[in-house]
Amino acid sequence: MVFRIIARLDIKSPHLVKGIHLEGLRVLGDPGIFAQHYFNEGVDELHYQDIVASLYGRSSILDLVRSTAERVFIPLMVGGGIRNLGDIQSVLRAGADKVCINTAAVENPSFITESAKAFGSQCITVAIETLMDSKGRRRVFTNNGRQPTGLDAFDWVRRVVDYGAGEIILTSVDNEGTKRGLDLEFVSTVARSFPVPVIAHGGVGCIEHIADAARSGASAAAIASAFHYKMITVKKVKNGLKERDIHVRIENG
Amino acid sequence: MSELKMDKRITIIDYGLGNLHSVSNAFRTLDCEVILAQTACELGESVRIVLPGVGAFSDGMAGLTSRGFDVALRNHCHSGGVILGICLGAQLLMEAGEEFGLHAGLGILPGKVVRIPSEGVKVPHTGWAQLLPPMNQTTLGGVLSTSPVGSWSYFIHSFHILPSSSDMVSATCSYGSHILTAAVQSGRTIGFQFHPEKSGQFGLDLLKRFMESPID
Numbered sequence: 430m431v432f433r434i435i436a437r438l439d440i441k442s443p444h445l446v447k448g449i450h451l452e453g454l455r456v457l458g459d460p461g462i463f464a465q466h467y468f469n470e471g472v473d474e475l476h477y478q479d480i481v482a483s484l485y486g487r488s489s490i491l492d493l494v495r496s497t498a499e500r501v502f503i504p505l506m507v508g509g510g511i512r513n514l515g516d517i518q519s520v521l522r523a524g525a526d527k528v529c530i531n532t533a534a535v536e537n538p539s540f541i542t543e544s545a546k547a548f549g550s551q552c553i554t555v556a557i558e559t560l561m562d563s564k565g566r567r568r569v570f571t572n573n574g575r576q577p578t579g580l581d582a583f584d585w586v587r588r589v590v591d592y593g594a595g596e597i598i599l600t601s602v603d604n605e606g607t608k609r610g611l612d613l614e615f616v617s618t619v620a621r622s623f624p625v626p627v628i629a630h631g632g633v634g635c636i637e638h639i640a641d642a643a644r645s646g647a648s649a650a651a652i653a654s655a656f657h658y659k660m661i662t663v664k665k666v667k668n669g670l671k672e673r674d675i676h677v678r679i680e681n682g
Numbered sequence: 683m684s685e686l687k688m689d690k691r692i693t694i695i696d697y698g699l700g701n702l703h704s705v706s707n708a709f710r711t712l713d714c715e716v717i718l719a720q721t722a723c724e725l726g727e728s729v730r731i732v733l734p735g736v737g738a739f740s741d742g743m744a745g746l747t748s749r750g751f752d753v754a755l756r757n758h759c760h761s762g763g764v765i766l767g768i769c770l771g772a773q774l775l776m777e778a779g780e781e782f783g784l785h786a787g788l789g790i791l792p793g794k795v796v797r798i799p800s801e802g803v804k805v806p807h808t809g810w811a812q813l814l815p816p817m818n819q820t821t822l823g824g825v826l827s828t829s830p831v832g833s834w835s836y837f838i839h840s841f842h843i844l845p846s847s848s849d850m851v852s853a854t855c856s857y858g859s860h861i862l863t864a865a866v867q868s869g870r871t872i873g874f875q876f877h878p879e880k881s882g883q884f885g886l887d888l889l890k891r892f893m894e895s896p897i898d
Binding site: 430431433468473495498499502503504521522523524525526527546547548549550551552595596624625626648649678680 | 699701702703704707708710711736737738741770800803804805806808809810811834836838839840857858877879880881882883884885886
C-alpha cells in the first residue's frame, strides 16, 4: 500500500502559523504559496487546519480553500470549527475533499454517523489529540490541545471507528512541534486494532520518524514544522522512504 | 498528423452531492466553458457531460432521480452523448450498487458496484495508486490508452465497479493483494473510480484528452 505524505498547515486566516503546544503562534507566511510549493514537490495531500475557528465558532477559511482548489489539484482536507452538516457542505463545495472534525464529534458522537451518511465516510476524518496524563495514560483533548475531555484515547478511537469515521488523524500534542518523533506506540496500537486508515501527526523531525510511522502501520504522516521550517523537503522524504523500501508515489520527470 | 481538437464546452451535473468546485476548477484550468446543470432540462444540447459524486450510492440515485437526471442521462447516452462518471458518478452508471443494501443505478453500463475486499487492507481505499492495464493487456484502455501504464491517480472509495464484461475495464489498480477496477469504458460512456481532478498534472492531462476524444 502506498504511504501518503500530507503537508499540514495551521491557519489563522489569512496566515500560515505554527507554535509549539500552540503557545506563542508564529506567523510563517502565505499558506497558498506554501501549499503550491508542496504540491510542486510531490506532496500527496494538503490539510488546512483553522486553529481559531473552534474558539470563535466561525469558519473563515473558505476563501483560502477556494483559491487553493483553483491551483492545486490534489486532495485537500479542511478542519477547525466544523460543527454541523452545513459547515461540511460549505467546505466541500468550496473545493475541499475531506473534513476533519474533533470537538463536534466529542460533544455529539452521532454527528460522525450523520456526516458519514450524508457525505460518505470517505469525506469524514476524525482528529484525535492526545496528551499523556500524570499516570502515563493517553487522554483526549480538543481545541488544539487546550480543552481536556476526560476521555481515554484508545477507548475514544474505538468509538469513533464504530460511529463510522472514514479516517483518523492521531495527533500527539506531547510531541507536536518538538521534532523528537511521533507517538509510535499509540499509532501502532491503533493501526493494528482498527480497519480505518490512520494518519500519524505530531513530532516529525526527520525522514526516519516518517519511515517508523509507515512501519508502525500508519497509512500516512502529516508534517507541519519540519516542512515549514525547511528541515526536510517533500522530495527528500519521498526518496528517503523509497530507499527504505516504503512504497510511495514518485512522479517521473 | 492533425492535432486533436479539444471541445471547450462541458456540462457538470449538480445533484446535491460531490465536490463540484474541484471538478469545475479542473475544467476551467483547461480553458473549458463549464456549465453546471441543476435540473434535467438544463442539459439541453450538451454533448459532453460529467457526472461527479462523493457519498453513498442510494443518496446519489435519490439526488439524480429527484431532479429528473436519471431519465435524461439514459437518453443522453442512448442518443450518442459522451458521459464521464467520476468516483460515485462512475458507480451510478452501473445497474446496481450494494452499499447499504441493493439499490438500482442508472443502468447505463451492465454490471454492479460491490464492496472492496478488506483482507489485509484498510477501508476505504484512500490514497494514490498506479493505473495498471486490464487483465491480459499491456496498455490502459479507452481514453486512457495514451496514458503511461503506472500513472499515479488518487482514489478514495469503499466500493468498486464490477462490469458484467471484463472488456469494459479500461484500467485497474492494485490495493494490497487485491485488484480493483480503476476505470471502465464502453463506447462514449466512461467511468473513472479515481479522481482525475485530484490527480495532479496527470489528472488534468487526462481530462484534456477526454475533451479531445472524438465524438464520431
